[in-house]
Amino acid sequence: MxxxxxxxxxxxxxxxxxxxxxxxxxxWRLPIxxxxxxxxxxxxxxxxxxxxxxxxxxxxxxxxxxVNWSRMLTRGFFWDSYWxxxxxxxLSTVCAMCIAFPAAxxxxxxxxxxxxxxxxxxxxxxxxxxxxxxxxSWFVILSESGVVNAMLGYVGLGPYTMLNTxxxxxxxxxxxxxxxxxxxxxxxxxxxxxxxxxxxxxLGCSPLRTIWQVIIPLSKTGLIIAAIFxxxxxxxxxxxxxxxxxxxxxTLPILILDTTKSGQQWPRAAxxxxxxxxxxxxxxxxxxxxxxxxxxxxK
Amino acid sequence: xxxxxxxxxxxxxxxxxxxxxxxxxxxxxxxxxxxxxxxPTIPLGEFSTEWYAKVxxxxxxxxAARNSLIVSCSTAVIATFLGFCTAYSDFRYNFRFKGxxxxxILLPPTIPLIIMALAMxxxxxxxxxxxxxxxxIIAHSVLTAPFAMAVIRLRLNQMDxxxxxxxxxxxxxxxxxxxxxxxxxxxxxxFSSLFLTAAVSFDEFAVSWFxxxxxxxxxxxxxxxxxxxxxxxxxAIGTFVFLTSMTLVVLAQLFxxxxxxxxxxx
Amino acid sequence: xxxxxxxxDxxxxxxxxxxxxxxxxxEIREGEFLAIMGPSGCGxxxxxxxxxxxxxPTFGEIRLNDRVMNDVAPHERDTPLVWQSLALFPFxxxxxxxxxxxxxxxxxKAERKERAFKWLDKMGILEFENRHISTLSGGQKQRVALxxxxxxxxxxxxxxxxxxxLDAHLVIRMxxxxxxxxxELGITFVYVTHSQSEAFAMAxxxxxxxxxxxxxxxxxxxxxxxxxxxxxxEFVGRNNILAGKVKSVDGGTARxxxxxxxxxxxxxxxxxxxxxNASFVISADLVHIATEEPxxxxxxxxxxxxxxxxxxxxxxxxxxxxxxxxxxQMQERELSKFDLHSGDEIWLSWDTQSAxxxxxx
Numbered sequence: 046m047x048x049x050x051x052x053x054x055x056x057x058x059x060x061x062x063x064x065x066x067x068x069x070x071x072x073w074r075l076p077i078x079x080x081x082x083x084x085x086x087x088x089x090x091x092x093x094x095x096x097x098x099x100x101x102x103x104x105x106x107x108x109x110x111x112v113n114w115s116r117m118l119t120r121g122f123f124w125d126s127y128w129x130x131x132x133x134x135x136l137s138t139v140c141a142m143c144i145a146f147p148a149a150x151x152x153x154x155x156x157x158x159x160x161x162x163x164x165x166x167x168x169x170x171x172x173x174x175x176x177x178x179x180x181x182s183w184f185v186i187l188s189e190s191g192v193v194n195a196m197l198g199y200v201g202l203g204p205y206t207m208l209n210t211x212x213x214x215x216x217x218x219x220x221x222x223x224x225x226x227x228x229x230x231x232x233x234x235x236x237x238x239x240x241x242x243x244x245x246x247x248l249g250c251s252p253l254r255t256i257w258q259v260i261i262p263l264s265k266t267g268l269i270i271a272a273i274f275x276x277x278x279x280x281x282x283x284x285x286x287x288x289x290x291x292x293x294x295x296t297l298p299i300l301i302l303d304t305t306k307s308g309q310q311w312p313r314a315a316x317x318x319x320x321x322x323x324x325x326x327x328x329x330x331x332x333x334x335x336x337x338x339x340x341x342x343x344k
Numbered sequence: 345x346x347x348x349x350x351x352x353x354x355x356x357x358x359x360x361x362x363x364x365x366x367x368x369x370x371x372x373x374x375x376x377x378x379x380x381x382x383x384p385t386i387p388l389g390e391f392s393t394e395w396y397a398k399v400x401x402x403x404x405x406x407x408a409a410r411n412s413l414i415v416s417c418s419t420a421v422i423a424t425f426l427g428f429c430t431a432y433s434d435f436r437y438n439f440r441f442k443g444x445x446x447x448x449i450l451l452p453p454t455i456p457l458i459i460m461a462l463a464m465x466x467x468x469x470x471x472x473x474x475x476x477x478x479x480x481i482i483a484h485s486v487l488t489a490p491f492a493m494a495v496i497r498l499r500l501n502q503m504d505x506x507x508x509x510x511x512x513x514x515x516x517x518x519x520x521x522x523x524x525x526x527x528x529x530x531x532x533x534x535f536s537s538l539f540l541t542a543a544v545s546f547d548e549f550a551v552s553w554f555x556x557x558x559x560x561x562x563x564x565x566x567x568x569x570x571x572x573x574x575x576x577x578x579x580a581i582g583t584f585v586f587l588t589s590m591t592l593v594v595l596a597q598l599f600x601x602x603x604x605x606x607x608x609x610x
Numbered sequence: 611x612x613x614x615x616x617x618x619d620x621x622x623x624x625x626x627x628x629x630x631x632x633x634x635x636x637e638i639r640e641g642e643f644l645a646i647m648g649p650s651g652c653g654x655x656x657x658x659x660x661x662x663x664x665x666x667p668t669f670g671e672i673r674l675n676d677r678v679m680n681d682v683a684p685h686e687r688d689t690p691l692v693w694q695s696l697a698l699f700p701f702x703x704x705x706x707x708x709x710x711x712x713x714x715x716x717x718x719k720a721e722r723k724e725r726a727f728k729w730l731d732k733m734g735i736l737e738f739e740n741r742h743i744s745t746l747s748g749g750q751k752q753r754v755a756l757x758x759x760x761x762x763x764x765x766x767x768x769x770x771x772x773x774x775x776l777d778a779h780l781v782i783r784m785x786x787x788x789x790x791x792x793x794e795l796g797i798t799f800v801y802v803t804h805s806q807s808e809a810f811a812m813a814x815x816x817x818x819x820x821x822x823x824x825x826x827x828x829x830x831x832x833x834x835x836x837x838x839x840x841x842x843x844e845f846v847g848r849n850n851i852l853a854g855k856v857k858s859v860d861g862g863t864a865r866x867x868x869x870x871x872x873x874x875x876x877x878x879x880x881x882x883x884x885x886x887n888a889s890f891v892i893s894a895d896l897v898h899i900a901t902e903e904p905x906x907x908x909x910x911x912x913x914x915x916x917x918x919x920x921x922x923x924x925x926x927x928x929x930x931x932x933x934x935x936x937x938x939q940m941q942e943r944e945l946s947k948f949d950l951h952s953g954d955e956i957w958l959s960w961d962t963q964s965a966x967x968x969x970x971x
Contacts, residue, residue: 088467151355178582182369281456510697514711
């Protein structure tokens with residue numbers, strides 16, 4: 046995905062980075078700088094500043110106090126929520142990676158190229174359907190008297206409670222992340238040099254060993270990136286834990302939602318948001334560092 | 345790799361299962377939208393269009409649909425413009441701080457929407473721009489510009505690097521060359537980008553919900569309905585939104601495909 | 611001799627630490643067909659791009675009609691270029707491509723159309739005027755590219771390996787088209803190529819470049835018969851190069867001792883000094899073969915290694931007792947008189963005047 050960026054062609058008359066850009070160059074370079082400074086960097090920095098503001102009588106006043114930070118970070122409920130969110134997002138990532146792998150493996154190695162293309166196209170479709178509507182659909186399907194329990198009833202099982210449980214939340218997360226993870230895993234594995242696998246098999250590697258010792262090391266970077274994306278999506282989603290998990294244990298996004306929408310406690314929401322961003326960046330950077338580290342297995 | 349038939353069949357079934365899981369909510373939502381039951385289960389109730397009738401009779405939903413249309417069209421134009429400028433700058437120039445420059449446009453999608461929503465809400469309130477339709481447009485442009493940039497940058501990669509110089513060589517100034525060479529060359533990607541960003545914007549609910557104030561878009565209406573109770577109207581709206589988005593995506597794909605065919609000949 | 615149209619005055623081009631062009635000092639005459647030839651990476655394309663304004667010289671001056679061009683933007687010059695990649699606009703038809711430059715220059719629609727028609731017709735592709743570029747064959751695209759540049763009616767046309775993508779038989783046809791055009795229009799062509807046959811077949815003068823420097827400027831014949839130095843001799847190929855020490859100098863000739871024997875060469879204008887190193891070349895087609903040892907003169911006894919046929923011409927590859935390689939080029943029917951096989955030994959000889967002493971550089 047990111048491959049084509051930044052391979053800039055050395056252009057005539059402007060190949061020298063020190064050269065002063067002319068009006069033409071600036072016309073194309075500046076819009077995004079202004080726009081993103083005002084509407085992307087601005088909001089993020091303001092959110093950081095806001096975490097030090099005070100709220101008095103439901104009104105926010107600009108200040109530089111650590112009261113929101115100390116309030117949030119000393120409360121048990123914040124840390125409960127923090128670790129729960131990390132835990133369930135991790136669980137979601139592990140599930141998605143494991144569930145997706147056999148499918149991606151099949152698509153990458155056993156399917157024809159056109160099947161592969163069609164599969165990827167089909168997997169892109171969910172991105173353009175409303176995630177809310179899909180969640181609502183699960184809500185109906187998984188309910189006590191919903192489709193799943195009705196079918197299980199025919200074979201004499203159930204009814205099971207699936208909504209308002211971690212299972213419900215995970216189903217929601219899978220709805221959100223599984224298509225992306227399958228796509229990323231498939232693309233990564235399809236790019237492996239088939240000769241290497243052939244070579245491993247010829248040298249007497251069993252299929253399982255080939256997967257562990259050849260395919261996974263070779264697709265390490267792509268797999269880690271898929272995992273990072275999956276984690277980011279699960280970590281930041283409020284719909285699945287709210288509607289399918291019943292938000293009995295609120296995740297951080299739900300905490301932000303509640304804090305913002307009720308009582309105008311924006312500064313405290315900002316504290317939660319910043320904690321989330323710091324956590325995400327830490328995890329993403331660690332993951333990327335791992336992904337691009339020269340492993341022992343792969344050269 | 346040696347093909348073992350049973351294993352292949354199992355793997356094939358597994359793939360089908362995954363697709364079933366991915367498409368189950370979409371398909372059930374469509375089925376439910378034509379089902380008379382308020383709380384659908386198996387066996388299904390009778391065929392009914394009452395939810396559609398209800399949706400169509402609701403002036404709030406009409407207003408939301410109109411808002412969604414305005415937001416997604418405006419977002420598409422702004423995001424595509426920003427994406428084009430950035431893609432071209434990246435293609436043509438090398439300059440200091442290019443890394444941070446590209447990060448500036450590519451970073452927003454990696455930040456959870458709920459955080460972007462909070463940050464946008466706070467900032468736009470601060471500068472007195474919240475609660476309006478244009479607030480959503482601004483926020484969505486930030487979120488979708490990277491997609492526009494990616495689509496157009498990929499197209500520029502397919503361009504013969506001599507093409508631009510050739511136009512200068514024939515007496516075209518940089519501006520004329522932009523108008524007569526770069527833009528026509530990128531036209532398919534520009535359309536792809538317009539449809540793609542419109543589709544993304546049309547479905548986004550978290551940020552819209554936070555910054556929209558009273559000007560709800562369709563997804564926000566869905567969110568509000570879902571919060572209340574079980575109401576199959578959501579399925580009807582969902583089906584409508586799905587069809588709209590898919591039309592946009594298919595259009596984007598068509599432009600993408602046609603440019604690839606042309607690319608092959610070139 | 612006509613007056614210079616373009617002057618390169620001590621031109622250098624650096625890309626960061628890399629010196630693409632060391633120092634160029636030459637003139638392009640009005641109305642000539644000049645080829646710039648050299649191996650890839652020798653700076654020939656950079657030279658052409660500087661002339662078109664697509665690269666700015668780091669040092670030195672380029673003058674066109676006595677006007678210093680260094681700071682003139684590419685679109686303000688009148689130096690159309692025919693690109694190696696052709697760089698035709700894929701979203702336009704053949705005619706729209708040809709009209710492009712006129713449109714940029716603000717020529718009105720009717721005149722544009724008329725001039726485009728004239729050139730499409732001249733290039734023999736009028737019937738394809740409304741076809742999209744992607745539907746044209748390689749040769750047709752080539753003609754569109756030429757028409758697109760020539761419609762500007764320039765004083766000078768730049769060509770950057772324009773034939774490199776064509777099939778061999780088309781190359782020969784296009785060579786004829788290009789030389790005819792150049793004669794007819796009387797404008798200056800500057801033709802960059804790595805192909806010796808293209809350069810020698812078309813150009814009035816050839817510049818041989820290597821490693822960012824000019825090796826030699828001259829007519830094809832001068833370069834072929836009298837290469838100025840070892841680089842040119844080796845690049846031109848088809849030469850036998852012998853290196854040794856000067857034994858004696860006697861008026862117009864000198865004796866040079868090489869591992870392969872002692873030879874007499876004309877000194878030409880080269881200053882040969884006794885006991886100094888010297889080398890000389892003999893064109894492969896000026897070497898004779900004989901089964902009997904010739905009396906006196908320059909000769910070498912060689913073993914035949916292999917033969918290579920190109921049409922009716924044969925190149926023999928031989929080796930003497932010291933392992934030095936010799937090449938002989940001759941007509942096939944002439945060779946057939948000898949009934950030679952690989953491994954046969956044979957005498958080579960050449961006239962003293964056929965040898966050419968190189969300037970050691």
